[in-house]
């Protein structure tokens with residue numbers, strides 16, 4: 429099934445009333461149980477569920493208006509060239525929502541994510557764009573539909589339509605209407621996420637390509653769905669019980685298992701650089717010395733750490749180039 433068909437199904441019974449402008453914010457998110465592998469690459473339908481925590485106030489604010497002639501796309505104030513990958517990805521996505529072929533959009537998108545922190549912003553970017561379209565056209569769509577539409581832009585974007593802990597159900601239907609994110613209504617005010625900047629250069633393999641290669645060639649990947657099922661249950665129980673040791677251990681183990689499947693692919697995908705391994709060892713040493721600290725790593729070399737507020741000072745002293753986030757600061 430094509431993305432356009434999914435969009436048409438959602439919008440066919442939706443009232444539309446075009447306003448002058450639409451704007452919205454969506455947070456970035458970090459997965460504790462990773463989305464790794466698609467059962468449908470067109471619709472970004474995952475093989476397994478995943479679980480994340482949104483990191484408001486970091487994220488994307490997007491403002492959209494109707495334009496003449498052609499789409500205009502601004503990123504952090506800079507007008508993107510129509511030949512750039514960023515422009516092409518946004519313009520192609522917008523094409524699914526044009527009332528007619530002559531309608532174009534001006535999109536202004538601002539990320540307040542420190543670019544040096546190595547935090548992905550495509551998830552918050554597509555979630556904010558879908559929210560902004562919902563505002564522009566006055567669709568008044570449910571979060572579930574907004575999550576499905578954001579997924580069509582980038583899989584992990586479906587989780588950025590909520591704050592706090594979020595679960596993405598993998599679903600079973602071929603049109604993906606049952607593959608959307610839901611908020612887990614639990615908070616954890618003392619939870620801290622640290623981002624350790626290791627490298628900011630462009631990665632040589634996109635996560636999209638790496639995922640496909642893993643699904644196509646890794647034998648270890650066959651064990652991934654069972655691993656995720658187990659980790660999802662443990663993580664949800666840990667969140668409910670505020671059991672930090674289990675939350676940290678399972679998140680770290682899940683990230684390492686994901687990287688094991690990519691290293692087992694051919695050609696192998698190895699996002700780690702020497703500093704990544706050095707930092708892993710340092711975190712293990714800190715743990716052995718009695719500081720409860722765990723890590724997770726996405727499709728890149730940078731490390732995100734999990735710890736509790738009571739250890740923030742010790743962690744800050746031990747880790748340089750660290751950005752500390754409090755995902756539940758506004759929501760105790």
Ligand code: 2P0
Nearest residue numbers: 459462463582583584635636726727
């Ligand atoms: C995640 N990642 O759960 C995992 C962990 C990277 C590692 O979601 O192809 O940009 O747009 O669906 O969402 C990055 O993949 O991929 C990602 P597409 P996406 O956060």
